Amino acid sequence: MAVFTYKALAKDGAVSTGEITAGDRTEAIKVLSRRGLQPVNLSASSVAKPSPKAKKNDSSKATKESPPVKGEKPPEKEGKGPARDANGLLKLKRAEVVMFTEELSEMLGAGLQLEPALKSMENREELGSLKDVSRDIRQLVRDGSSFSLALRKVSDSFGPLYCSLAAAGEASGALDTILKRQAHYLKTLQELQSKVTLALIYPAFLVLAGIGVGVIFVTKLIPQLTDLISSTPGGKIPLGAKILINTSNFFQQWWLVMLLTLVGGALIFKAWKDAESNRLTWDRTKLKLPLLGAVIESRFYVQFLETLANLVGNGLPLLRSLELSRDATQNLHIRGHMDRVIEMVGDGRSFSRSLISTGIFPPLLIDMVSVGEKTGKLDKSLRRAAERYDSELNKSLSRVMELIMPVVLVVMALLIGTMAYLMITAIFQTIDNLGGR
8 A cells, every 4th residue: 555645626626635545546546536636746655554463474474485495496587578778668569569458458447456457467477578568567656656657667669649648547547448448549550550561562562563564674675676776777766765765764874863862852851750840840731631631630539539538527627638638649730729729728618619719620529519518418429529530530541541552553554554655656666667668
């Protein structure tokens, strides 16, 4: 048990401070909620001292532990852990993050507290390298750190969005629900990436085949055609052949410069968009991209609505819920509009009118929020809106997936078809010239 120092707001707006004893941070928040207090600041001040009887039992257990028998291999406390980066942070694959989230959300949903749930995961052999992750997080939580902060300290693989949502779940007492939704989101993203990879295999073969055909045209067929026309008495190189020959000569002379230009341009663009001063401009530009912009917007609506519904549904005030939802938003352009919404709601304006003033939220979403405000069931309206935009997101993703193959086919057909047409035209014109003579 730990002693937590808190500063909280009562329902009448009065500030209350004090100390409570609880098993972990989540339990402490639930205790304060049952008292009608909304925590503003909650920190572990000390660990509750065990009773003398418990100390005696612990010491007797320690004296009963015998050293390992000579010749017997002592049990290994730690197996070979996952890889770590230069800062000592654990490196996890996306599948491992999904598994960790699913396992932890199921245990928390079954009624286990956070630290016992992490301890259970630490002792499970089938989790492999996730045992080390669970152990490191549990130690930080046991020492008084919040779960979201422990995630940041243990591994960068969880990402800022994951950690922000975890903080929102802790604040609302709905960590299991938040993690369950995050596990569903990560699994959906993983499945989408698998689908995209599979869908790109055939176009990739087409692109490679097209490049191979183009190389054969440029290096073999076009020079042979040129030699044929040049060796013909009075032969005149047709316009189509001239275009192919000039194109071939250009690529042969400048291919290295073009390759270096493309690589250099890609590196410069990456450095530009990763610069902190350009993040706002890039985030705004992403929302205007054809097809992808609609996907990014729908993804934000789903994440925002689901997070806000969980927070409001678990008794968190709307203003605090909006702040946590804003912290879980990675797009700086959208976060700027969220700041305006939070400012207006804090000044006493209704949530729906605040959304209207930003100009980025669609009318359907605002109407559903307005209905929730009028009926007093804002969390249910937000969940229905999230389901609606989740369906829109799936449609947008399906459209992008379905357009990949036709676009690649059309581009390759134009490139290969143009080269073949010009070459065949040059051959026929050469034959006509020979026949006229």
